[in-house]
Amino acid sequence: MKNGVNGANGSNGSMVRRILLGSQLRRLRESRGVTREAAGYSIRASESKISRMELGRVSFKARDVADLLTLYGITDEAEREPLLSLARESSVAGWWHNYSDVLPNWFQTYVGLEGAASHIGVYEVQFVSGLLQTEDYARAVVTSGHRSGLSPEEVDRRVALRLERQKLLLSEQAPKFRCVLDEAALRRPYGGREVMDAQLRHLAELSEMPHITLQVMPFDTGGHPAESGAFTLLRFPESEISDIVYLEHLTSALYVDKPEEVAQYEDVLDRLLRDSLGPDDTRGLLHEVRGEI
Numbered sequence: 001m002k003n004g005v006n007g008a009n010g011s012n013g014s015m016v017r018r019i020l021l022g023s024q025l026r027r028l029r030e031s032r033g034v035t036r037e038a039a040g041y042s043i044r045a046s047e048s049k050i051s052r053m054e055l056g057r058v059s060f061k062a063r064d065v066a067d068l069l070t071l072y073g074i075t076d077e078a079e080r081e082p083l084l085s086l087a088r089e090s091s092v093a094g095w096w097h098n099y100s101d102v103l104p105n106w107f108q109t110y111v112g113l114e115g116a117a118s119h120i121g122v123y124e125v126q127f128v129s130g131l132l133q134t135e136d137y138a139r140a141v142v143t144s145g146h147r148s149g150l151s152p153e154e155v156d157r158r159v160a161l162r163l164e165r166q167k168l169l170l171s172e173q174a175p176k177f178r179c180v181l182d183e184a185a186l187r188r189p190y191g192g193r194e195v196m197d198a199q200l201r202h203l204a205e206l207s208e209m210p211h212i213t214l215q216v217m218p219f220d221t222g223g224h225p226a227e228s229g230a231f232t233l234l235r236f237p238e239s240e241i242s243d244i245v246y247l248e249h250l251t252s253a254l255y256v257d258k259p260e261e262v263a264q265y266e267d268v269l270d271r272l273l274r275d276s277l278g279p280d281d282t283r284g285l286l287h288e289v290r291g292e293i
Contacts, residue, residue, distance in 0.1 A: 015112030017090040019056030019241050021065070021083060026054040028072040042071045057109060060087040099161045102154055106253045110246055115168055119235035120175050121269045123226050125182040127190060128199060130162050131169055132179065132206055132214075137199040138162045140191030169212065178213040180226075180272040186216065186289050193293050200293075204286045207279055215276035216285055224275060225268045233265055 029039055029050075036050040043064040052058045065087040069080050096103055096111045103111070114120065122129045127141050142158045143150065150158070169177060189196055207214040217224055232246040245256040245265045256262060277285060 014090050014092040014094060015056070015109075016116045016236065016238060016241065017086050018058075018060065020238065021060060021086040021090055022054040022056035023240060024083060025065070025068060025072075028069070028074065029054075032072045034071060039068060039071065043067050059091050062087045095164065096161070099157060099164075102157045103161060107248075109255070110248075110253060111165060113234050113244060113246070114165065114232075116236060117175050117234040118237040119233075120177050121233035121235075121266075122177075122179040122231075123182075123269065123272055124179070124185055124230050126230065127185050127188065128181065128203065129179050131166050131177070132203060133162060133166075134195070134199050134202050135159060135163060136191055136195045140195055144190060169206075169209075174211050176211050176213075178269070178273065180215050180217055180269070180276050182217050183219045183285075186286065189293070196293050197290050200286045200290045204283050207283055207286075213273070213279060214282055215273060215279060216282045217272060217276045218285070221275060225271045231265055231268075233262070233269055 029036070036047040036054075040047045040050045045064070049058070053060065053064075062084055065084055066080070069075075069083060074080055074083075094108070094112050094115075096108055100108070120131075122131075127133075128137065130138070133141065138159050139155060142155055142162075168174060186200065190199075203214060206212055217226075230248070234244045234246065236243075242257050242259060243262045243266070245262055247254040247256065256265070276282070
């Protein structure tokens with residue numbers, strides 16, 4: 001296990017610890033020939049609960065982990081303690097739990113993974129990526145996307161959550177961020193002329209940061225490899241954690257982690273970056289669009 005796990009600080013690290021602990025428990029279970037059903041029975045839980053634990057998508061109780069280790073024949077205290085320690089540390093509540101009133105359960109997982117990633121790759125079509133949005137633009141996106149009507153308090157909370165997520169890109173341990181925006185995202189007006197002008201200027205400024213690569217896929221390129229739509233690729237500093245592709249739907253999300261499937265998205269992102277306008281030309285287009293609105 002890499003030192004980076006033990007050194008992961010705060011609530012973002014708790015998500016990584018859950019994934020690591022879950023994968024280790026799965027390996028132990030499979031090596032002992034124990035079924036998920038039998039493992040669930042030993043801790044008074046269902047087979048699906050064991051599956052969610054092994055995927056790192058639920059928190060762990062130290063008692064449950066202790067019982068599973070016993071079932072798997074891990075009785076030496078020197079072997080048990082590191083895993084029990086992971087269980088205790090993985091229960092640290094993430095900062096995003098303060099926004100649980102406006103944060104769907106399926107998105108809480110993503111926010112934790114986003115905060116723990118060392119590399120984030122994004123392709124966005126509909127609007128500017130959430131990590132790059134100005135406050136006014138974010139407010140316009142939030143209100144336009146919920147036409148049934150949100151209370152002013154709910155809107156404020158959703159925008160505050162988005163701004164809190166953005167602190168990631170300004171932190172000392174900021175991930176390497178690569179983003180390809182379809183030109184449509186630059187030209188679809190949210191919030192009016194002043195809001196759009198400020199958003200485009202903000203993008204140009206962010207694109208100058210050394211850890212951020214921003215490129216635009218122009219209309220005149222025609223067809224391109226990301227015909228299936230927007231996606232986010234997450235890579236982690238811990239070698240034990242596989243890359244994950246996040247696909248968001250209207251009421252849920254899909255997390256793709258099969259290596260052969262993730263590899264296809266990695267290839268698409270590489271091709272998008274290759275075929276899009278370079279960073280300098282992208283900044284030129286941003287200022288060009290500002291002059292047109």
